[in-house]
């Protein structure tokens with residue numbers, strides 16, 4: 001594929017059991033201009049090819065982080081990816097512009113329903129209260145934080161709700177691909 005504009009970093013530790021993220025990954029794969037990079041398939045031993053990952057990031061305009069929420073955060077391989085790939089002097093730091101202006105789009109699912117993410121309920125606070133580490137990672141790297149696409153209550157979601165969520169994701173990717181390609185160093 002010549003220079004896909006969208007890089008989807010797909011991280012699901014148990015993809016064979018996935019009802020939703022797997023469908024989202026398939027929807028993204030159906031589009032020209034999107035590269036779905038399955039991290040657990042590529043790096044089952046957690047040894048990440050940093051140069052390869054940095055090259056993939058450099059040529060993308062939009063980076064999608066697609067995964068289930070695990071312990072209020074990202075799956076462990078994706079955290080290892082962040083630790084290994086977003087290096088000082090390359091991803092951030094004085095005069096570093098590698099990732100500046102690229103979109104950072106968080107596309108995640110939670111097992112628990114949205115109303116359990118409230119004061120006094122099971123998770124104690126709104127789901128958005130768990131997002132600052134993601135958002136600040138984007139900002140530190142000069143990336144544009146886009147409004148996350150979230151499906152709550154994934155484990156009990158109806159087929160209709162899943163279909164609607166997947167269709168909205170697909171449409172948003174198409175919409176992005178319809179825009180004029182930006183300079184690789186900034187959108």
Ligand SMILES: Cc1cc2nc3c(=O)[nH]c(=O)nc-3n(C[C@H](O)[C@H](O)[C@H](O)COP(=O)(O)O)c2cc1C
Nearest residue numbers: 018019020021068069070071072109110111112154
């Ligand atoms: C180890 C582990 C940790 C999890 N942590 C959370 C969590 O912090 N909050 C939550 O709402 N769901 C949590 N879940 C549920 C997953 O987010 C849920 O199963 C997933 O989003 C469903 O997506 P899928 O159908 O693509 O697998 C956790 C699941 C596992 C196995």
